[in-house]
Amino acid sequence: MALSTNLSPDKQREMLRQMLTIRRFEERASADYLAGKIYGVVHCYIGEEAVAVGVCTALGGNDRIISTHRGHGHCIAKGADLNRMMAELYGRQTGYCKGKGGSMHIADFGIGMLGANGIVAGGISIVTGAGLAAQMEGKGGVAVSFFGDGASNAGPFHECLNIAAAWKLPMIYVCENNMYAAQTAAAQTHALPDVAARAAGYGIPGIVVDGNDVFAVHQAASGAVDRARSGGGPTLIECKTYRWRAHTERKGQPDPRDQAEVEAWKRKDPIALLERQLRDQGELDDPGLRAIEGGVMSALEAAVAFAEASPFPLPEQATDDVFAA
Amino acid sequence: MALSTNLSPDKQREMLRQMLTIRRFEERASADYLAGKIYGVVHCYIGEEAVAVGVCTALGGNDRIISTHRGHGHCIAKGADLNRMMAELYGRQTGYCKGKGGSMHIADFGIGMLGANGIVAGGISIVTGAGLAAQMEGKGGVAVSFFGDGASNAGPFHECLNIAAAWKLPMIYVCENNMYAAQTAAAQTHALPDVAARAAGYGIPGIVVDGNDVFAVHQAASGAVDRARSGGGPTLIECKTYRWRAHTERKGQPDPRDQAEVEAWKRKDPIALLERQLRDQGELDDPGLRAIEGGVMSALEAAVAFAEASPFPLPEQATDDVFAA
Amino acid sequence: MRELTYNEAALEAIAEEMRRDPKIFYMSTDALPPLLKEFGEQRVKATPITEAAFTGIGIGAAGCGFRPIVDWRQVTFCFVAMDQIVNQAAKIHYMFGGQVTFPMLFRASVGGGGLVAAQHSQSPYSMFMNVAGLKMFLPSTPYDMKGLIKTAIRDNNPVISFESSRLMGRRGPVPDEDYTIPLGQADVKREGSDVTVVALAWLVHEALAAAEELAKEGISVEIVDPRTLVPLDKDTIRSSVRKTGRLVIADEAGPTAGFSAEVAAVVTEDAATFARLKAPVKRVCALQVPIPYSPVLENAVFPDRNRIIAGIREVLDAKQPAAA
Amino acid sequence: MRELTYNEAALEAIAEEMRRDPKIFYMSTDALPPLLKEFGEQRVKATPITEAAFTGIGIGAAGCGFRPIVDWRQVTFCFVAMDQIVNQAAKIHYMFGGQVTFPMLFRASVGGGGLVAAQHSQSPYSMFMNVAGLKMFLPSTPYDMKGLIKTAIRDNNPVISFESSRLMGRRGPVPDEDYTIPLGQADVKREGSDVTVVALAWLVHEALAAAEELAKEGISVEIVDPRTLVPLDKDTIRSSVRKTGRLVIADEAGPTAGFSAEVAAVVTEDAATFARLKAPVKRVCALQVPIPYSPVLENAVFPDRNRIIAGIREVLDAKQPAAA
Numbered sequence A, B: 001m002a003l004s005t006n007l008s009p010d011k012q013r014e015m016l017r018q019m020l021t022i023r024r025f026e027e028r029a030s031a032d033y034l035a036g037k038i039y040g041v042v043h044c045y046i047g048e049e050a051v052a053v054g055v056c057t058a059l060g061g062n063d064r065i066i067s068t069h070r071g072h073g074h075c076i077a078k079g080a081d082l083n084r085m086m087a088e089l090y091g092r093q094t095g096y097c098k099g100k101g102g103s104m105h106i107a108d109f110g111i112g113m114l115g116a117n118g119i120v121a122g123g124i125s126i127v128t129g130a131g132l133a134a135q136m137e138g139k140g141g142v143a144v145s146f147f148g149d150g151a152s153n154a155g156p157f158h159e160c161l162n163i164a165a166a167w168k169l170p171m172i173y174v175c176e177n178n179m180y181a182a183q184t185a186a187a188q189t190h191a192l193p194d195v196a197a198r199a200a201g202y203g204i205p206g207i208v209v210d211g212n213d214v215f216a217v218h219q220a221a222s223g224a225v226d227r228a229r230s231g232g233g234p235t236l237i238e239c240k241t242y243r244w245r246a247h248t249e250r251k252g253q254p255d256p257r258d259q260a261e262v263e264a265w266k267r268k269d270p271i272a273l274l275e276r277q278l279r280d281q282g283e284l285d286d287p288g289l290r291a292i293e294g295g296v297m298s299a300l301e302a303a304v305a306f307a308e309a310s311p312f313p314l315p316e317q318a319t320d321d322v323f324a325a
Numbered sequence C, D: 001m002r003e004l005t006y007n008e009a010a011l012e013a014i015a016e017e018m019r020r021d022p023k024i025f026y027m028s029t030d031a032l033p034p035l036l037k038e039f040g041e042q043r044v045k046a047t048p049i050t051e052a053a054f055t056g057i058g059i060g061a062a063g064c065g066f067r068p069i070v071d072w073r074q075v076t077f078c079f080v081a082m083d084q085i086v087n088q089a090a091k092i093h094y095m096f097g098g099q100v101t102f103p104m105l106f107r108a109s110v111g112g113g114g115l116v117a118a119q120h121s122q123s124p125y126s127m128f129m130n131v132a133g134l135k136m137f138l139p140s141t142p143y144d145m146k147g148l149i150k151t152a153i154r155d156n157n158p159v160i161s162f163e164s165s166r167l168m169g170r171r172g173p174v175p176d177e178d179y180t181i182p183l184g185q186a187d188v189k190r191e192g193s194d195v196t197v198v199a200l201a202w203l204v205h206e207a208l209a210a211a212e213e214l215a216k217e218g219i220s221v222e223i224v225d226p227r228t229l230v231p232l233d234k235d236t237i238r239s240s241v242r243k244t245g246r247l248v249i250a251d252e253a254g255p256t257a258g259f260s261a262e263v264a265a266v267v268t269e270d271a272a273t274f275a276r277l278k279a280p281v282k283r284v285c286a287l288q289v290p291i292p293y294s295p296v297l298e299n300a301v302f303p304d305r306n307r308i309i310a311g312i313r314e315v316l317d318a319k320q321p322a323a324a
């Protein structure tokens, strides 16, 4: 498969760096979770990196996104600080949420990342409010809702697509169709294979793209951003992709999916695809890749070191921030 | 406009009788409400009678329906007892709900009428459960959800259409599009004028019919019933119609709608249309109509008399039926 | 002083705040005509019937610097938005480590009296009290309404304005000048020495009538109107009970795990107050049933001045606890 | 006697009932493998992530003669279905004049301890207690779990099974024979004479540990496990307090308008019990905050055996109320 784009080689290498950062961050998070240094629950995005990076590359600094329970990729693609992310996973005072949120609740409003969310479809309405805010601000901002195939069956999906369409909100709804909601296959719970088919009911474009092709994702997102910025209203983009790991990181949890299916998708690795593309263009060689990998790894090591060096919150901080002043 | 049907003249006259019953019942309910004999809130269906009657005529005794806050028409079309309906409105012990429900909560599970409902879209999932029950029973029963254009924007509409489609439930979703949700025009809240356009997103038929043409409604419903009974799954039928009266009966409540619009729709009176049709066929003359009207009025008077003669509940009955034995 | 209705007081507060702060906007399933007329469709939005969605939209807009007013109208309609209320609005500031604020006013009418049956006659405020992260109030007068709504709109947190259906048309004095009433400050609506009645909304007025009646017999009733449910003014409640030694709680909601239970606990867990308590606490509440339609039944369910009087007599007649 | 975990006991009860009654079917967002294996896809349905819809579907199927089990899994996921729970399931039997029954079992895990932060660590049962028309229980042992689930499945009303996340893997004896435990019957998990601890779920075990500890000092603690929240066994609670004269309530939920408030009210509004009460009531609850993620913080929020001990000491040290 040949990917096509008119993004500059620098931009393409930056996308590779981001995708690699997501992957290495989560490999580490998974290992540290299993080692007991990270608590609660961790959902990995590995295999789906092209979606977050393809979409966020099409956004500007004032644009806003919201994420799901599977949030690390969106955070990183929107430019979140690895140190504060890792510190949050480690439950430290220096984390994004001062140790109150953990993996399912990382947010950075400063960069327009309105949060991961532990409730399936819980973020869709909130980020639609960011779309409304952008419209009221009148500065051309857009807002992006990331959500899964599972979430696309929930009420807020419908309610918000209709509102965004009726009010012509500058919204992009990005369905990450990884074919499963936890253990349940989308084929069992969706009347049709394409979530994008639902867009027509709201009179908005519904686009299906190969979610492992970062340029295809980027191109669809760019079109939707243009449309949204120019007052054309929302777009639904469905990215067909796959998660490599189990629904959550957990010791000994069986993965009910067909192993052949998992392997087939691994052969469509979005990172390998992008890497090969850059090589084919003559824009990446071994030393170049090593440099990128090296940068990613040292940022990650620094993040882990930062987290480990950071203090835990104090017990009395449990009562801070229930209410704002 | 010429209506077309292959229903027998007797059946057609019976439909006229039902539609007239709904209208006269509500005229009386409205008057008695304003006279203080009926309490709380009353939503009138006048102008939309062809929808309930057209659909219910296509159903059998074991089929089930659910209604909305605007429920009298569905009750009557499904064969509810006028005495117990009126007694319920009068708040009497002999009412369908023993005086506990009132206009918004009349139900008769014995005839497959699963209740009016005070929550917009609140009934859609419940009756989808009746559709599931019918499927599990395996006796060819179907279930019908009546709901408004307003309700079609709410989450349960989407969740249930998808489930019904994915599970191939014997369901018919009947949207009564009267162009308003309380004071708000559908044009303000819907991205597209046709609710039926949403059906495609679930891979099911979406049909638009003239909701004031009882035969058109009946025909669409019959097709959907056949499809449902034969395991073909759900159908969405949108009936374009109009309510003649204000959203609720209330003294001095302004109706924000354009009076010319109201008048135009009154000229499309579904009852007058059916009457004319029967006359044109030579199946109804003045005495025939008077006989039907007479029958309707005496049943109605009997219902009022029954209600007035019935005792109010006793105060101590307030604590009955919180839990079933 | 001029008089406004309870409902007019709310609308006046909102209109004044909207004039003051362009970041405030209003959402409900029907646009309120006076607000729509003054502020236009951009700031007074008629939404589809999607309380879940537009509550969430409010949260998002709040996090982006706006100050939404989300009007659920009758409280019963907000149950479809419960996830956005409980899982998002209440927790988002805390969960994200306080990085931004979410100033929002939610409005919801509560209570019975309208003969509109179980779904439309609810008083579920204690369900929200139980959720950490929400402030809320329930005023009994137009004056309190206006002052509390203004404070709530200026507050940087989600605040629920519960508004009594029975009181909507009730008139009372409201000054012309701008004023606010702090959240968390109870108001002693009548001073007395024999028994404390903690009452909410409509039952404040019923309690006042009961007190008038009992005054004829020389019984002196103190009436505490908490006004705010969260934060609750425990001090005023406790010090009143320390003075009178007796407590009746009058609430239009059912008792179980209700506001009334919380007040009973607040009083009986405080050592100094418990020490002065001369009689069992008494809850005068709705029966614990869904609210029925028929007037005879609805009447049987709700408390009123007579039941408050009976409750007061009960605590006055109660034996002192046996000195153990 | 053989031992099962708390979770296994629930599943065994369900499987036995499903074998007995073909009208029972199960819905949740992922099909539970052992049930799916035994009963197949027709009776064990994996639903889309639509708790609102499949709760409503359960209500409709119940009204048509089936006996659905609706598994929300974590309680937090049922807030999207709150309309169906509060406005429909709880009221439908009453509102329709009792014409048909709606037998349903809802399942929801509650509580903290998993370091899964605010949304996934909730204990909101009192929100449901406040709603008239719902029965509910929260067991502390595998034995109680199995007996209560069986009763609930056979009950003709909506019943919520709240299940403690912390106890899922905890083992305990469960007899082989069929047995049921009536709803509304508390269990005295330990007899004692100095103080009554009313505790729920995990805190029953913490209270038992606290009692063991205090027994060494000669302090005799009675532990009442209500098991059922609605209907609440007021008699057992009150008679225990009449015996001991002192009450501590231990609950993993926050206090405000919580289960703990209800128990405080139930005890202090009863004249005979109030007369014997020698000390203020004491609530040992979670802090009234959303539940934080980090272990240090989560620990700071939840009550445990040490806080129960401190609570017991507090009520033991309390001065008797001054005879007025």
Ligand SMILES: Cc1ncc(C[n+]2csc(CCOP(=O)(O)OP(=O)(O)O)c2C)c(N)n1
Residues within 6 Å of the ligand: A068, A069, A070, A118, A119, A120, A147, A148, A149, A150, A151, A152, A176, A178, A180, A181, A182, A247, D029, D049, D051, D077, D080
């Ligand atoms: C309302 C709700 N119900 C159930 C869950 C439990 N849950 C967490 S993730 C998940 C699956 C989500 O699937 P999808 O939306 O496709 O996202 P993916 O995990 O595939 O990225 C489920 C059922 C939840 N978090 N929220």
Ligand SMILES: Cc1ncc(C[n+]2csc(CCOP(=O)(O)OP(=O)(O)O)c2C)c(N)n1
Residues within 6 Å of the ligand: B068, B069, B070, B118, B119, B120, B147, B148, B149, B150, B151, B152, B176, B178, B180, B181, B182, B247, C029, C049, C051, C077, C080
């Ligand atoms: C969840 C919810 N929100 C708001 C309301 C108040 N309400 C009652 S009827 C109605 C309009 C319903 O419009 P539609 O569904 O089109 O039905 P119609 O009245 O036109 O028959 C509204 C907003 C409600 N009952 N339930």
Ligand SMILES: [Mg+2]
Residues within 6 Å of the ligand: A148, A149, A150, A176, A177, A178, A179, A180, A181, A182
């Ligand atoms: Mg998925």
Ligand SMILES: [Mg+2]
Residues within 6 Å of the ligand: B148, B149, B150, B176, B177, B178, B179, B180, B181, B182
């Ligand atoms: Mg309508």
